Amino acid sequence: MPAAEPILRVRDLTVRFGRAGVPAVRGVGFDLGAERLGIVGESGSGKSTLGRAVMRLLPASARVEAGTLDFEGEPLLGQSERRMRGLRGGRMSLIMQDPRYSLNPVVTVGAQVAEAARLHGKANPREARERAAAMLERVRIADVRRTMALYPHQISGGMGQRVMIAMMLLARPRLVIADEPTSALDVSVRGDVLKLLDELVREQEAGLILISHDIRMVAAFCQRIIVMYGGRAVEELTRLEDARHPYTRGLIAAMPDPRRPVRRLQTLDRQAIAAAMEDA
Numbered sequence: 407m408p409a410a411e412p413i414l415r416v417r418d419l420t421v422r423f424g425r426a427g428v429p430a431v432r433g434v435g436f437d438l439g440a441e442r443l444g445i446v447g448e449s450g451s452g453k454s455t456l457g458r459a460v461m462r463l464l465p466a467s468a469r470v471e472a473g474t475l476d477f478e479g480e481p482l483l484g485q486s487e488r489r490m491r492g493l494r495g496g497r498m499s500l501i502m503q504d505p506r507y508s509l510n511p512v513v514t515v516g517a518q519v520a521e522a523a524r525l526h527g528k529a530n531p532r533e534a535r536e537r538a539a540a541m542l543e544r545v546r547i548a549d550v551r552r553t554m555a556l557y558p559h560q561i562s563g564g565m566g567q568r569v570m571i572a573m574m575l576l577a578r579p580r581l582v583i584a585d586e587p588t589s590a591l592d593v594s595v596r597g598d599v600l601k602l603l604d605e606l607v608r609e610q611e612a613g614l615i616l617i618s619h620d621i622r623m624v625a626a627f628c629q630r631i632i633v634m635y636g637g638r639a640v641e642e643l644t645r646l647e648d649a650r651h652p653y654t655r656g657l658i659a660a661m662p663d664p665r666r667p668v669r670r671l672q673t674l675d676r677q678a679i680a681a682a683m684e685d686a
């Protein structure tokens with residue numbers, strides 16, 4: 407953790423949907439520097455809600471409370487929607503599972519990447535297209551000219567994630583939240599997309615929050631992991647070997663280790679988890 411002000415500072419973040427019921431996120435706190443932080447947990451544990459709360463992208467039914475929610479020292483709660491839109495297009499970015507929902511469906515890929523180049527690089531239209539093409543080449547899009555003429559629904563998920571990363575290389579965000587960025591992709595392209603994400607955040611000295619249910623993938627990619635269960639951060643780890651919480655151990659056991667195949671996947675021991683939660 408750098409001594410300087412963190413990129414993101416979160417304290418006691420709680421999110422409720424509607425009036426009654428259990429909060430989807432309960433009292434979560436962490437600092438993020440120029441590092442790769444993983445958020446893991448089973449489906450419904452509150453990972454996406456946490457990510458979207460930081461981006462201020464939750465529906466109006468969500469009530470977000472926090473002691474602190476600061477991005478580069480600027481409070482995000484109570485910020486105007488106009489200011490948030492400015493931040494989201496530039497200093498902070500969200501990568502979702504299906505990139506086609508993040509891209510504009512009625513604008514070609516080339517025009518969208520060129521627009522990012524124009525907005526963030528003071529380029530004229532011609533220069534913007536050239537920079538867009540160079541950036542798409544850099545993220546290893548095979549046939550750049552042809553791809554630029556396509557609409558988002560005409561490209562694969564893997565290509566879509568590359569296009570999103572190309573746009574971010576132009577926008578130079580300080581914070582990237584990637585929510586299951588590789589879950590919908592073929593295994594063969596997952597590694598490539600993670601490698602590009604790594605290049606993106608290293609180059610920009612940005613902070614990355616990688617959200618996934620795949621604790622092994624996150625452990626291999628991130629320097630630090632926060633484990634979420636029922637909206638709470640139950641454990642923070644730098645290595646899977648240090649996992650103490652029965653929930654974390656269950657998550658690890660439930661994810662097949664490609665180097666050590668098991669015959670039957672273990673399921674979570676809910677009783678042991680509940681007991682551990684009461685002790686805490």
Ligand SMILES: Nc1ncnc2c1ncn2[C@@H]1O[C@H](COP(=O)(O)OP(=O)(O)O)[C@@H](O)[C@H]1O
Pocket residue numbers: 423430447448449450451452453454455456465467
């Ligand atoms: N828009 C919403 N309205 C009501 N409940 C929601 C909404 N989004 C998420 N939730 C609830 O919040 C909890 C956490 O969901 P989510 O953050 O999507 O988990 P994860 O990303 O870990 O799978 C779940 O119980 C889910 O049903």
Ligand SMILES: [Mg+2]
Pocket residue numbers: 453454455
């Ligand atoms: Mg999710």
